[in-house]
Amino acid sequence: MRALAVCQDELVIRTLHQVLSGTFDIEFLVESRPLARRLVDDQIAATVADPKKVDSYLRADLSPSTCVIVEDNGKRGLKRVVTAIRDAGGSLVYILHAGTRVSSQKNHDELNAIVPELMHLDLAELLKGPLNAELDRALTRARVQQYQRYFADADRVLILLHNDPDPDALAAGLALRNLLRRTRTTAILATMQGITRPENLRMADLLDIHVETITAEEFASFDRIATVDVQPHYFHGLLPRVDLVIDHHPEQTGYTAVFKDIRADFGSTCTILTEHLRAVDVNISERTATAMLYAIKSDTLFFARNTNRSDLEAFTFLYPLADAALIRKMEGAEITLERLEHVTRALATSRLKQQVLSAFVGETSREDFIPYTADFLLQVEGVKWTIVSGIVGGQMIISVRNLGYSRNAGEFVKTCFGDIGSAGGHRAMAKAVVPADRFRHKFGDLSGIGIAARIGELAEQFLADVAGADKKPAEKAAAKS
Numbered sequence: 001m002r003a004l005a006v007c008q009d010e011l012v013i014r015t016l017h018q019v020l021s022g023t024f025d026i027e028f029l030v031e032s033r034p035l036a037r038r039l040v041d042d043q044i045a046a047t048v049a050d051p052k053k054v055d056s057y058l059r060a061d062l063s064p065s066t067c068v069i070v071e072d073n074g075k076r077g078l079k080r081v082v083t084a085i086r087d088a089g090g091s092l093v094y095i096l097h098a099g100t101r102v103s104s105q106k107n108h109d110e111l112n113a114i115v116p117e118l119m120h121l122d123l124a125e126l127l128k129g130p131l132n133a134e135l136d137r138a139l140t141r142a143r144v145q146q147y148q149r150y151f152a153d154a155d156r157v158l159i160l161l162h163n164d165p166d167p168d169a170l171a172a173g174l175a176l177r178n179l180l181r182r183t184r185t186t187a188i189l190a191t192m193q194g195i196t197r198p199e200n201l202r203m204a205d206l207l208d209i210h211v212e213t214i215t216a217e218e219f220a221s222f223d224r225i226a227t228v229d230v231q232p233h234y235f236h237g238l239l240p241r242v243d244l245v246i247d248h249h250p251e252q253t254g255y256t257a258v259f260k261d262i263r264a265d266f267g268s269t270c271t272i273l274t275e276h277l278r279a280v281d282v283n284i285s286e287r288t289a290t291a292m293l294y295a296i297k298s299d300t301l302f303f304a305r306n307t308n309r310s311d312l313e314a315f316t317f318l319y320p321l322a323d324a325a326l327i328r329k330m331e332g333a334e335i336t337l338e339r340l341e342h343v344t345r346a347l348a349t350s351r352l353k354q355q356v357l358s359a360f361v362g363e364t365s366r367e368d369f370i371p372y373t374a375d376f377l378l379q380v381e382g383v384k385w386t387i388v389s390g391i392v393g394g395q396m397i398i399s400v401r402n403l404g405y406s407r408n409a410g411e412f413v414k415t416c417f418g419d420i421g422s423a424g425g426h427r428a429m430a431k432a433v434v435p436a437d438r439f440r441h442k443f444g445d446l447s448g449i450g451i452a453a454r455i456g457e458l459a460e461q462f463l464a465d466v467a468g469a470d471k472k473p474a475e476k477a478a479a480k481s
């Protein structure tokens with residue numbers, strides 16, 4: 001492919017040559033003879049000609065398939081240059097705005113009147129993305145190096161995960177251990193309640209992730225403590241001290257940590273940690289990359305909820321480093337006959353109205369069947385909210401999931417069940433645990449279908465109420481905070 005660049009600025013010329021010479025057969029048209037000589041001396045193809053004359057382009061053998069880049073450095077005469085290019089048969093014309101003056105829409109229109117397909121490139125815009133990303137990385141690097149130094153001289157480090165750790169917690173633990181350049185004996189991954197969900201057990205098994213179950217008494221035996229995918233308030237004051245917190249849940253108050261990086265707009269803790277790893281150029285093993293990729297995929301439901309650009313970038317970065325076949329193997333474990341049976345039971349009671357699906361699975365042996373069913377049913381076309389309830393050991397468990405730009409699931413469970421049990425969560429995932437007798441006391445002794453219907457109505461009311469409140473600016477502001 002041929003490209004002809006009409007440029008007078010040596011920096012722009014040398015930059016374009018470096019960037020494009022691999023892909024294009026690029027040649028420069030310059031006005032200054034000494035400049036042309038310098039370029040030719042450095043093996044850059046350049047000819048001296050008047051860019052306002054048709055003849056210059058005819059001699060350069062311009063064809064309709066030649067890319068012509070014209071530098072706009074703010075000087076006059078651009079219209080005549082573009083006209084000459086058109087008259088010589090050029091049509092793939094790019095204007096590269098490199099001057100300090102911002103080019104006006106009027107200038108754009110005038111040039112497009114001469115060559116309709118003409119495109120505009122802004123040098124500042126082209127630089128902006130990569131440059132901002134690089135400077136942003138420098139800030140992250142400074143932050144990571146600080147906590148790395150702070151942890152460097154510790155004998156025993158505790159990386160604490162939430163109860164029943166999920167893929168994001170497990171992978172974040174591995175990633176942080178990697179960042180601290182430690183092994184499983186000098187940085188222990190631990191939780192107060194071990195893994196129960198089968199696919200998480202399978203992940204820990206396939207990736208050989210060892211998580212210890214520890215008690216509050218043991219906290220004091222560590223020199224440094226970090227929490228990942230969870231914040232210290234979760235442990236109800238049991239932690240004596242916290243040195244580092246990395247999390248993507250909404251920021252909580254009531255604790256102090258020496259270092260923290262909390263980004264509630266990120267889809268997973270592993271996205272934050274990918275940025276940390278990239279910032280300090282730490283080698284990422286295939287095992288860690290696989291765990292992190294799986295974590296991002298599962299925490300964002302493969303980018304269906306709470307996702308931002310950084311999640312996609314982290315995914316793109318980790319993908320070539322990870323073992324995709326192993327991820328398929330971990331995911332393949334998700335559907336079991338037992339789980340399908342719970343989905344079937346849910347369908348038998350389900351109520352679907354206004355894109356809200358409510359269902360009751362009845363008595364069940366394991367709590368994880370309930371959120372699994374809620375996640376599963378969220379895949380159904382036309383469903384934006386799922387609320388699945390069931391009874392485990394006398395407790396009514398209510399799992400809520402939603403997609404996209406919905407109202408807050410955490411608010412919903414707090415509003416409807418906060419008075420009779422524990423309820424909480426965030427925008428897209430929430431859970432309530434209510435003693436079954438208290439549920440009956442508040443809502444009546446209902447059948448399975450009755451329970452699903454009653455909870456479905458509550459959700460519909462909640463969604464209608466919040467939609468109404470949104471119209472009043474004062475309440476909207478209050479809801480945001």
Ligand SMILES: [Mn+2]
Pocket residue numbers: 168169229248267268269299
């Ligand atoms: Mn997470």
